[in-house]
Amino acid sequence: MIDLVGYGAFFLTTALIFSLVTLGLNLQWGLTGLFNVGLAGFVAIGAYTSALLTTPDDPTRLGGFGLPILVGWIGAMVVGGIAAALTGMATLRLRSDYLAITTFGVAVVVQLVALNAQKLTGGPFGIGFIPRPFGGLAETPLLFNLSNLAVVCAVTLMAYLALEHLSRSPWGRVLRALREDERAAISLGKSARFYRVQAFAVGGAIMALAGAMQAHFTGFIAPDNYLPILTFQVWVMLIVGGSGSNRGAVIGSILVWAIWAGSGTLTSVFFPPEQQARAASLQIVAIGVMLCVILLIRPNGLFGDRPLRTRLGKRKRIDTAKSGSNG
Amino acid sequence: MSLQFVVDGLLTGSMIGLGAIGVTLTYSILRFSNFAHGDFMAWGTYATLAVVSAIGAMFGKVAPIGPLSFGWPLLVALVVGMAFTALLALLLDKVLFSRLRSQGQAIIVVMASFGASMALRSLLEFTFTSRPTYFSRAIQIAMPVGFGIRITPDQIALLLLTATLVLGVHLLMTRTQTGRSMQALSQNAALARIVGIDVASVVRVTWIIGGALACVAGVMIGVLVQIRPFMGFDMLLPMFAAAILGGIGSIPGAVLGGLIIGLAEAGAVQLIGAEWRAAVSFIILMAVLFVRPIGLFGVRER
Amino acid sequence: MSETVLDVRDLEAGYEPGVPIVRGASITVRKGEIVVVLGPNGAGKSSFIKAIAGLVPITGGTVFLDGRDITAAPAHTMVRLGLAFVPQTENIFPLMSVEDNLRVACGILERREIPGRIEEMYAAFPDLVRQRRTAAGNLSGGQRQMLAVARALIVHPKVLVLDEPSAGLSPKFVSMVFEMLAGIRKSGVTILLVEQNAKAALAIGDRAYVLVEGKDRHEGIASELWNDPVVAELYLGQRPQLHKGGAA
Numbered sequence: 001m002i003d004l005v006g007y008g009a010f011f012l013t014t015a016l017i018f019s020l021v022t023l024g025l026n027l028q029w030g031l032t033g034l035f036n037v038g039l040a041g042f043v044a045i046g047a048y049t050s051a052l053l054t055t056p057d058d059p060t061r062l063g064g065f066g067l068p069i070l071v072g073w074i075g076a077m078v079v080g081g082i083a084a085a086l087t088g089m090a091t092l093r094l095r096s097d098y099l100a101i102t103t104f105g106v107a108v109v110v111q112l113v114a115l116n117a118q119k120l121t122g123g124p125f126g127i128g129f130i131p132r133p134f135g136g137l138a139e140t141p142l143l144f145n146l147s148n149l150a151v152v153c154a155v156t157l158m159a160y161l162a163l164e165h166l167s168r169s170p171w172g173r174v175l176r177a178l179r180e181d182e183r184a185a186i187s188l189g190k191s192a193r194f195y196r197v198q199a200f201a202v203g204g205a206i207m208a209l210a211g212a213m214q215a216h217f218t219g220f221i222a223p224d225n226y227l228p229i230l231t232f233q234v235w236v237m238l239i240v241g242g243s244g245s246n247r248g249a250v251i252g253s254i255l256v257w258a259i260w261a262g263s264g265t266l267t268s269v270f271f272p273p274e275q276q277a278r279a280a281s282l283q284i285v286a287i288g289v290m291l292c293v294i295l296l297i298r299p300n301g302l303f304g305d306r307p308l309r310t311r312l313g314k315r316k317r318i319d320t321a322k323s324g325s326n327g
Numbered sequence: 328m329s330l331q332f333v334v335d336g337l338l339t340g341s342m343i344g345l346g347a348i349g350v351t352l353t354y355s356i357l358r359f360s361n362f363a364h365g366d367f368m369a370w371g372t373y374a375t376l377a378v379v380s381a382i383g384a385m386f387g388k389v390a391p392i393g394p395l396s397f398g399w400p401l402l403v404a405l406v407v408g409m410a411f412t413a414l415l416a417l418l419l420d421k422v423l424f425s426r427l428r429s430q431g432q433a434i435i436v437v438m439a440s441f442g443a444s445m446a447l448r449s450l451l452e453f454t455f456t457s458r459p460t461y462f463s464r465a466i467q468i469a470m471p472v473g474f475g476i477r478i479t480p481d482q483i484a485l486l487l488l489t490a491t492l493v494l495g496v497h498l499l500m501t502r503t504q505t506g507r508s509m510q511a512l513s514q515n516a517a518l519a520r521i522v523g524i525d526v527a528s529v530v531r532v533t534w535i536i537g538g539a540l541a542c543v544a545g546v547m548i549g550v551l552v553q554i555r556p557f558m559g560f561d562m563l564l565p566m567f568a569a570a571i572l573g574g575i576g577s578i579p580g581a582v583l584g585g586l587i588i589g590l591a592e593a594g595a596v597q598l599i600g601a602e603w604r605a606a607v608s609f610i611i612l613m614a615v616l617f618v619r620p621i622g623l624f625g626v627r628e629r
Numbered sequence: 630m631s632e633t634v635l636d637v638r639d640l641e642a643g644y645e646p647g648v649p650i651v652r653g654a655s656i657t658v659r660k661g662e663i664v665v666v667l668g669p670n671g672a673g674k675s676s677f678i679k680a681i682a683g684l685v686p687i688t689g690g691t692v693f694l695d696g697r698d699i700t701a702a703p704a705h706t707m708v709r710l711g712l713a714f715v716p717q718t719e720n721i722f723p724l725m726s727v728e729d730n731l732r733v734a735c736g737i738l739e740r741r742e743i744p745g746r747i748e749e750m751y752a753a754f755p756d757l758v759r760q761r762r763t764a765a766g767n768l769s770g771g772q773r774q775m776l777a778v779a780r781a782l783i784v785h786p787k788v789l790v791l792d793e794p795s796a797g798l799s800p801k802f803v804s805m806v807f808e809m810l811a812g813i814r815k816s817g818v819t820i821l822l823v824e825q826n827a828k829a830a831l832a833i834g835d836r837a838y839v840l841v842e843g844k845d846r847h848e849g850i851a852s853e854l855w856n857d858p859v860v861a862e863l864y865l866g867q868r869p870q871l872h873k874g875g876a877a
Contacts, residue, residue, distance in 0.1 A: 035434050037441055050571025090616050095432050097360040098616060101567045102361075105609040116602045228560075232445050235438065275329050281452035290422055292410070295439050299430070361712035507725070507733040514722045521682065521716065522734040522780065 011255075011261065016152040017214045019253040022237045023159050023246060024206030030243035030304075032087070032166055032199040033179035035100040038107030039207055044226035045083050046076035047215040051127045052120075054216075061119050061127075069133055073212045080208020085201035092193050092200070107231065114223035121275025126157060126222030130215050134326035149215050152323055156215065156250070159206060163246050168204075175199050229284065233260065236291050242304025252301065260287070330474045332593040338482055338551060340589020341489035345371040346562055347569035347581035348496060349537030355513035355576030356533045357428065360567065363419065364541060365559030366447040367412050371542025372549045372558065373451060375401070375408030379462060394480035396463045397550065405546055409539035416538035417531060419443060425530075444560065449555035459553040462546075485547050492543060493582050496536065500578055502548035505532055513576050561605070565592070568608035572615050574625025583623065587611070631660045634695060634788050635681075635712075635842035641689030649688060650676040652843035653695045656821075658788060663810065663820045664829040665851060667860075668840035674823040675717065677840060678792050681821075682714035683707050695787055711738050711787035717796050720777035723766030727757055727776055730765050734780045750779040753816075754809075771802035775809065782818065789813065791822040795829060807833050831855050 021043060028034045029043055036042075043051055052071035055064030077230075091099040114121045121127065133151060137144040166172050215221045233256065241252020263286070267279035294301065328591035346368060353361045365508050382389070382400040389398040427436045448622060500506035508529050511519040520526060541559070569588050573580025592607045615622060635658040643649040650673045658664045663787055668674045671679065679685045683704035697832065699710050722730050731750055735743045751758045754775045760768060765776055774794055781789055795803040803826065811833045814820055824830035831837060834851035839860055841851045847859055854860050 033434070035437060067534070080488065090613060094616065096622050097354070097437060098571070098620070100437055101360055101564075101571070102363075102433075102612065103565050103569070105612055109606050109609045111416075112603065112605050192493035229445070230336070235441070239438075278453050278456060281449040285446045285453065288442045288444075288449065291442035292439050292446070295435060296423070296426055299435065466821055504733070505735060506727055508736070510725055510729075511722050511733045515719055517684065518716065518719060518722065520686070520704040521707070521714050523705050523736045523784070524733070525705050 004118060006142045006145050007326050008129065009149045011140070011257075013145065013149045013152050013217060014214075015254040015257040016149075016156045016250075017217075018234065018237060018257050019250040020152075020156050020159055020210035020213070021207050021234050022241070022253045023156070023163055023248040024203040024210065025234055025238050026243060026246060026249040027163060027166075027206065028200055028203035030245065030249070031172060031179065031236065032175045032194060032196055032203075033096070034092075034200050034203075035096050036103045036200075036203070037100050037231055037235075037267050038103035038105065039108075040226045040228060040230040041103070041107035041110035042080050042084060042204045042207040042231065043211035043214075044107075044110050044223075046080045046211030047221045047225070048114065048121055048127070049079040049208065050076040050110035050212035051221055054131050055127060055129055061122055064127075069131055069216060072216070073209055076208045076212035077205040080211070081201045081205035083208075084204020085197055087204075088197040088200035092196050094207045107226075107228065111223055111226060113228065121223075126225075128220045130219045130221065132216055132219050152217075155209070159209075160246055160250065167246070171195070171198075193248060232284075232287070232291075233257075236287055238301075239291060239294050239299050242301030245301075248301055248303030251303070256287075329597070330476050332597045333590065334476055334478050334482065335596070336590030336593030337486060337586060338547075338589070339592055341486060341584035342544045342547050342585075343562065343565045343569050343589050344582035344585025345492065345540045345547070346559075346566040347573065347585045348493075348578055349541050350566050351570040351573065351575055351577065352509070352533050352537050354570065356509060357424070357436075357530060359424075359428075359433050359440065360439040361537075362437065362563065363444040363447060364537065364566065365561070365563040366444050366451075366547070367416055367538050367541040368545035368559035368562060369451055369556055370415055370447060370545075370559075371408045371412035371538070372554050373455060373544035373556075374411040375404045375542065375546050376460065376549065377460065378404035378407045378553060381437060384456045390466075391463075394467075395484055396465045396467050396481050401462060401546075401550075404405040405543065408546065409542045412542035413538035416534040416541075420530070420534055440539065440561040448556055448560055455556065457556055461553055462549050481550055485550065488543070489547075492540065493578070496540070497578055499536075505529075509533060564612070565589075565608040568612040568615070571620075572611060572622055574622030577622070577624035580622060580624035633657050633693075634660050635821060636693040637681060637690070638693075639690035640677065640680060640687065642685045644676075644686045645655070646688070650685075650843055651680055651688065654840060654843060654845045655690075656838050656845060656848075658819060658821050660819055661814070661817060662835045663814050663822070663833055663851075665827075665834035665837040666821070666823045666840055667723055667827050667837055667854075668829070670825070672840045673843040674791055674840050677829060677843075678714075678790060678821070678823045679716075682712065682790060682818060684714075701862065708734070708784050708786065713781035713784060713786035713789050715777045715781050715789070715791045717792040717794075721765040721768075721773050721780070724764055726762050727765055727768070728761045730776055731783055734783055737784055746783055750783055753782075754779050769802075770798050771805050774798065774802070774806050778813070780808065782813065786822055788819045791820070793823055795824065795826045797833065800847055803829060842860065 021039065025036060025039055028036050052063045053067045053075045054069055054072035056066050058064055083106070087099070087102055091102045115124055132138065134144055134147040137147060178192055178196060178252050213304040235252040238249055240256050241248030241250070263283050264280070267283060270278060271279040328379050346364065349367070350361065353359065353364065379400050382404065386400070389400050391398045421619060423439055424436055427439050466480055467479040469479045471477050500509060508519065509532065511522065511524055512526060512529050516526065544562070545559060551620045565588050569584035570581050571584070572587060573582070588608050588611055592604050595607045596604055612628030637657070638655045639653045640651050640655070641649045641653055642651040654677055656664065656666065666674055666677065676685050680687050683702055687700055690700070691698060694710055694712055699707070699712070700708060722733065725733065727745065731747050732743065735746065738746060751761070757776060757779060757798065758774055760772065765773065768776060778789070794806050798806060807829050810820060810822070822830065831851045831854055837849060837851045837854045838845045839847040849857060
């Protein structure tokens, strides 16, 4: 029974950390319409920044600086936010595909740095001895897991409330209006672009925070944690929950993580150990197909707010926007 | 610095360029960046490998052509593989992309291509495992050609093949009614319909060309490097960067962009080490986006 | 009375379901005529003509071309059926040469017929000959309009349909375009056009319709329509509102 509660707490902790990433993605995509296919990179930036700031001094690499965990988390958000802002500034005056390609590139480069810049990131072996917020409780796993869960719950709740508030504010309304019409968003020029860069940066900061928290709960990070599969998982979570809805982002994350963890357990039961790597790839196939099917039959997910539009309706909007910008 | 990087760069650039043609065509005609394009490459390569093995099983060991590492089975298999990859692209368009396109949100299609890419790649991993494999394990002797450059017969053959294919596609685009229809569709889709162009058939041709060339690029990687389920996915960033550097919609641009990125990668490998290769295309991509987002041969979007 | 080429009955069309812009408009175009559709801004003229060309979804009514029902025909089959459409703006492929612009429209012609047909177009529009290798995007406004019309005529259409051919042109080019249309009619081509520039259009037209709020409200002989009090009320009477309301 206690095991089950402990596992439940552990499961929820992970799911809620995913929720946090998904909330960041929902701000970028759901509210603002910015397509981020490299979010694993931003999560990794957060994890590595916080690890670097808070780990004890290590002669083989830069730092650690032994700073308090909270400083690490704030640092993670700052660096993640700056990285996202730079990405946004490079691409937001162009069509959304360019942002997609660039974020994809960011993830590739972050992965490369994590693997190869040994002096900074510890290379393929990653960084260990990342301080845990309740390290003293590690003797009693249940208490440890529950206290982690409490922290994640609190942070996720804060992020959720803040984002709900933001999306109802005038700022959120502008973002939503820009989302509806890309051409207008581009042609409206600097001010509109600045709004979108802000949204992208805040989203990146939230993802980085999630990465940092995860790093501090596991105590150990390595480049493998931030492969494209992470990006993919979070996207599925948002699409299942319904892009545009913060509630959907949280519930979708928990649901998809449950399916993911559950099917992982099943494959480990039904497949012999030497076949498990293959079974895991089948799991990804299933989730990939699921993403496509949801996009086809229920593009709004469970709670999404995007209105379905006909092609011609959109075309017309573009035309009016164009004539508006010429005049 | 040895000039060997020129040959290496041209070869890498050929692979990137052939792939980038498909990317640039999909982008300019179907208006979305196809993240599954790299996986077309990988699927085409594995399909070709399967046909080579089947031929091997039927005809036994076939002697290679002259100094090359492969014989006629690979050439036959390549043609089959190209057809297979084209069909795969058409199939994916039919069940997924075309339906989402009709809903009119281009970026949803990009996301679907991302999901499809994951599924396709993992399916390869499931079927063939992630262990690398090869068309031939024979080692080729590189011939010195002066200036400290060495080149193998395979490499020469593949460079010639690339040049032929690029020229062929360029002529198709500029000299035939099909090519003009593709240009027309990329410049103004509504007007293209008005002048009597059947969009659906042009879209089909686009997928066929893109898929077939992706397969050739993949097989080149397979012959010169190795075959892995991730081989195409790893090419995605260089291909996108090449297409954008060359100017979206431009075939010569995509190829030139590919060659530039290939040469830059090869140079970087020699100067700072192979592990940073993948960063080269990102740096070039960022530079293009900041300095000249329409690329070398691009035109401002209307 | 000569035979009817285009017969549009009670046409209803619009971009969004349930929001018709064209609400039951009927017109007929007879062989060899120039028919002008006029109307105040926002009357649905442009949507009306685009619906005939298959570019705006039709929700009711019928379109007959030479006795054949083309109501449901997709836009890309229109040239084959004999209807060639010239849109108001973006009516050329800017990055293709003038010659390729003509050539790309020849999809329905016999292959051996194409070179001769292109030369015929150059003969009819001599301004284009010197520019045959120029990218169409570099042409002047009037030349673009010529190219667009040549591109439409090259496939021997039964009816040439134009959406505001004078829009955005300087006065010099406006008269040039209308002279060109009058010349084309003389060669036996039937023409239907929508125009904002009523005076110039009525000067070359045979008959005209006035479209108001998506319906045909008046029909008459073009030369008489300009002084018709009903038209003045329908059309000119609304003119002051145009400047207040802006684009619809």
